Amino acid sequence: MVNRQLRRRRGAGLRGAATLELFYDLVFVFSITQVSHLLAHHLSWAGVGQSLIVLLAVWWSWNYTTWATNELDPETNAVRLLLIALMLGSMLMAISIPDAFGDRGLLFAIAYVSVQVGRHAFLVFAASEKGSIERDQAGRILAWFACAGVFWIAGGLVEGDMRVWIWLFALVLDYVAPMILFPVPGRPRLTAQSWHIATDHFAERFGLFVIAALGETIILTGATTAAHDLDPATLFAFVQAFVGTAALWWLYFTARHELGEQALAREATRTRRARDVYTYGHVLIVAGIIATAVGDELVIAHPLDQLAPAQTMAVSAGPIVFLSAQLLFRLRVNRRVDFGRLAAIGACIAIALFSGSTPSLAVGGVLVAVLLGVVLLDERSRRLPPHSAPGGEDDDSCHHLLRGLRRIRTRDLPSSRHPG
Incomplete structure (x- = not known):
């Protein structure tokens, strides 16, 4: 029998993440560590391609659980048992990541498919009534997961490049489905407004995942430093990496996280913006943080060495991806280009291309300086009045001027159609 009490009551007031959700996230701290390694x-x-495939699968697993717990009540025993079971499946995914393209590929695929299909089977049969919109939504998503799951498991059964291509196709199915709102033959199309989002909970959950990714960066920085002699160059590289991680935190949580909550404020566009900004956009932010952690590890391990071109790209990739994600984030929320971030991305790309004979410590230092420059630009923008902040959310001075001139023309001057 369906238990409607498994779902949260809408309009019950502000709420944050439950302790069980934080417990669930610990599995993904381990998963991020595995992807970094x-x-x-x-x-x-x-x-890079293999790491990206694994990261996208891990992210998709966590993302859909977050959408589910946005509606489910984690204080009920049935939902608690569901999340604990999903944790077990996610742990199996995580332990198989280092050899996902080797002997443990089938384990990774089975664990991933079990998490995705199992969660939405619960939503269909245990947490929604027959004929309800919730059951229709969950059933459509379940059908898409089952279809993609065939290719995930098929990929786990083959080896080499064939596994990569089959899993890429499975990822395309997984990631395209929300864009087209999970169509099913013979069923009417859904609209984005069919999904309801508790905005406070939703923004907090994705922010917590960013914290988990930053935590992995701190752990990797500390572990790498501890494994080497603490000479001045290594210590300087350690401090430099720590400052860079702090800059990433500052850039995300000071202003852009608030922008994300603003993006969910309007009900008419809430679901589509949540999908674009959080479901799709935040995986790029997490990827940038992971790449930054790997780059920091390289600099700390070889502070005075000249890096190979591939290593220089690896050191520069983190800030480039992170800032690009934030650029797209602001463009989607405010429909404005953040020229400060655009210039910073260009500077990071130039560093990647033209610093071949430079010691890694200097390369990392310039990248951190670029991040700190963006932090200073953000702080300056926050202290200026909204209409004065370049590229800010309310930077509409020309629009207001033209509107004022139109008011003068229509109210204070004789009408041009009736010359005086």
């Missing part, structure tokens, strides 16, 4: 040990285009 996979990338660090395979610094090649093939290694």
